Amino acid sequence: MKRHGGAQERLAVTARTLVGALAISLPLLLTACGGGGGTQPSGITTTPSGSPSTHSPAVSSSFAFTADGYGMLHPTFLCASQSSLGLVLRAAIASTLTDPNFQTVIRIDITDACQLVPGGSYSLGGATAGGTPFPGQIYFFNGHPSTLLQSTAGTITFSSIGKNTGDPIAGSFTAVVQDNGSSATPKPTYTIAATFSFSAEGAGPIVAQAPLSGSSPP
Incomplete structure (x- = not known):
């Protein structure tokens, strides 16, 4: 026993x-795996919460519009950080993260970066026939504290998904954007497209940008 x-x-x-x-x-x-993700933001703000502690304006920091039917402001600053929203990529008009006049132009929230693969293409505005839904959302603030511009269709593609500090998070998107602030029926839509390359957990000025000729703020 x-x-x-x-x-x-x-x-x-x-x-x-x-x-x-x-x-x-x-x-x-x-x-x-990015903390699990999967939680949608309870409120849409332009405040750079969960900002990276490093300042790494690497050569990979670039942003350029390739189509702009709306009239977007041209960002001067990029930052990529982990927060309660997941992986947050911001293209903004600013000189530093603590710039009191920090204005977010475009924000890309990735709720679960583990669902992304290099070379993968994902549909915007919900699932479409034959498409893989993007595990996140693109917000078009264009320098305003809130946004009424909603992406209703399009695609976003990632050529690289950096996991370590300084690694590039690069790709491109083409979005069909609906202006919910318009009183017109139906609501007007615009095509906005861009290429981007952020530095993981980095922040700094855009070092390469090719402004789209003929575009101007609304």
Whole structure:
């Protein structure tokens, strides 16, 4: 009986050890995968919360409009950071993260970066036939504190998804944007497209930008 009791005790210790190891490893897995994500923002703001602690204006920091039917402001500053919203990419008009006149032009929220693959293309505005829905949202603030511009269709593609600080998060998007602030029926729509390259957990001025000729703020 003594031998039997000792075996049971050893099994219990082993079980507790495995449970403890799983409890430690699970948060690490979630952290490596961007914290799990999946939570939609409760409020849409332009405040750069969860901003990166580093200032790394790497050569990968670039942004350029390739189509602009609305009249977007041209951003001068990029930042990429992890927050409660997931991975947040901001193209803004600013000199630093603490610029009191920080104006977000475009914000790309990625609720779960683990769902993205390099070279992958994702549909905007919800699922479409044959398309993979983008696990996030694009907001067009254009320098305003709130936005009535809603992306209703289009695609976003990522050529690289940086995981380490300084790695590029690059790609392009083409969005069909509806102006919900217009009194017209139906609401007018515009096409806005751009290429981008952020530095993971980095912030700094845009070092390469090709303004779209003929575009101007509304």
